[in-house]
Amino acid sequence: NKISEIDAFFAEIAALTEQYEIAIGTADTYYNENQYPEARDAYVRALGLKPEEAYPAERIATIDNILANLEAQRLIDEGYANAIALGDNHFTNKEYEQAKGEFMKAVEFKADQQYPKDKIAEIDGILVEQARLQEIEETYANAIANADGFFNNEQYTEARTSYMEALAAKPENVYALGKVSEIDGILGDIVRLQEIDDSYNNAISEADAAFDAENYMPALEAYTTALGFKPAEKYPADKVAKIDAIIAEIAARKKAIEDGYAQAIIDADEFLERGAYLEAIQEYEKAGEFKPEETYPKEKIAEINSRLTELQAERQQAYNTAIAQADSYYDMGNYRNAKGAYQTAVTIKSDESYARERLDEVTVLYMAEVESLKVEYRKVLAEADNYFREKIYDGAIENYRIASGILPDETYPGKMISRITQIINDNAITDVNKLAQIIPNNTDRRFPFSELPVNVRKENYILIKARNVSDHDFKMLVNFGRDNSKNGGIVLKVPKGEMSRDYIIRIGALYKWFSEDNNWLGIYPEGGDIEVALIRISKSD
Known part of the structure; x- marks a missing residue:
């Protein structure tokens, strides 16, 4: 076991x-x-x-x-x-700061790995570039904001500087480039307009100086130059029109002086030839008033006085006639004519105290009369000016002539009549007659023309340049019609006198003129012969 x-x-x-x-x-x-x-x-x-x-x-x-x-x-x-x-x-999402944080964590886990280090370096470069680009964007945005503000306030030089600052940040930026180009154009226009302004102002200064000095032709040239720089400006255009009127008035005045002088000399010579010494002296004195610098009237007066010295009785008679004429005018209260007659008496017998005293007295009375007449003169003149403003030129001329009759020495009515005549001439539509011809008494002379457009008929005026070749007043009928029919007319008074006279008729105010297709004008002198040099159809301005 x-x-x-x-x-x-x-x-x-x-x-x-x-x-x-x-x-x-x-x-x-x-x-x-x-x-x-x-x-x-x-x-x-x-x-x-x-x-x-x-x-x-x-x-x-x-x-x-x-x-x-x-x-x-x-x-x-x-x-x-x-x-x-x-x-x-x-x-990948371009969240670079978060990405850098994660790659830095990866380096903490594995310090020997190159990939996260490379990504960190790459991100640092991107962030630096982003910061640079952000700085560029901010610089650009600030510059653009400043530039736009300047531009909107029309501070173009400052705006251009700011747009250039924006272009320094973004050289190819289309907006900034476009604005710089636009400003360059504006500044170029401003410079050009300033040059125009300077040239215009210089021309106006030169023209005004010449005008004030009554050097009208240089003034006209300078105002015309100013209009070349600024055609729409009213001031130089008005000045040109005014100078044209002044030049026309000077020419008309000069012609009136020449005509008046020539007629006075003709009349004086005829009186002298007939032995009418008093009338001859009066006409030579009238000629001397027209042209004080002329020696001929003075020489002829001296010649007459020499003859009158030889013919003492006749000289005395001439003196007595002048005194009687002057006294008559004085008694009638016609101080203007009385003054002229007393002046003639003084010229005949300068040593007569009566003539001198009466001349001094009547001169005072005449000046007082002039003052009293100025009220009526201004009233008539105001009415004439009102007609002129309303472009009723025939009414204006009639009242200007009445005003001139009240105060014959006043030049304004004559100037305005010349101005109206110039307006009528400037707005001429057609000349019905330009051939000087005498129309005998009670003779109907008709002048054909092409019918006028309906839209201008109500504005029509007729200008007739005519001369009374009879020695008394009479009437002139100005008729109009179509073919064989007479549609209307107007009656004008033709005063005696051998000077040519302008008759201006506001024919457009007549119903039958603007309602019918008229194609003739007729002149019918009643009681005397008349010489007609021009018949012109015009219109108001």
Whole structure:
């Protein structure tokens, strides 16, 4: 039995050793294949079979250490991978600050890895570039905001400077380039307009100086130059029109002086030839009033006075006639004519105190009369001016003539008559007659013309330049009609006198004139002969 027990004991030991060896072999195999959890389980079984064996315990300790290291590495790898994945995702979404943070975590997990370091460097470069671009954007935005503000306030020089600052930040920016180009155009226009203004102002200054000095031709040239710079300006245009009127008035005045002088000389010479010395002196004096610088009238007066000295009785008679005429005018209250007759008497006998005293007296009375007549003169003149403003030119001329009759020495009515005549001439539509011809008394002379457009008929005026070639007043009928039919007419008074006279008729106010297609005008003098030099159809301005 002991032997059996011993055999069983050794058999048990042998079986245990075999199991141990198998467990160790299995464990070593797993260990060598790096299957550490399976190897550890086998070593634990072996250690359980032989707890006293150091080998499996050492192997278990080694595996535990290995497994611990592997877990730590797994956590590092996992953390690294997650950080790289998050970094790449943020980078793709251009979330560079978040991406850089993740790549820095990856470097903390694995400092030897180059990829996250490269990405960090790349991101740093991007962030620097973004900061640079942000700075550019801010600089550009500020410059554009300032420039737009200046531009809207029309501060173009400052605006251009700010747009150039914007272009320094963004050289190819289309908006800023366009605004700079636009401003260059505006500044060019401003410079050009300033040059025009300067040239215009210089021309106006030159013209005004010449006008004030009554140098009308240089003034006209300078105002015309100013209009060339600014054609729409009213001031130089008005000045040109005024100078034209002044020049026309000067020409008319000069012509009136020439005509008046020539007629006075003709009349005086005729009186002298007939021996009518008083009348001759009066006409020579009249000629001298027209042209004080002319010596001929003075010489002829001296000649007459010389003759009158030789013919004392006749000179006395001439003096007496002048005094009688002057006294008569004086008694009638016609101080103007009285003044002229007393002046003639003084001219004949300058040593006569009566004539001189009466001349002084009547001059005072005449001046007082002029003052009293000024009220009526101004009233008639105001009515004439009102007609003129309303463009009723025939009414204006009639009242200007009345005003001139009230105060013959006043020049304004004559100027306005000349101005109206100029307006009528400037707005001429057609000349019905331009050939000077005498129409005898009670003769109907018709002048054809093409019918006028309906839209101008109500504005029509007729200008007739005519001269009374008879020695008395008479009437002149101005008729109109179509073909063989007479549609209407108007009667004018023709005063005596050999000077040519302008007759202006507001024919457009007659219903039959603007309602019918008239094609002739007729002149019919009744009571005397008339010379007609011009018949012109015009319109108001």
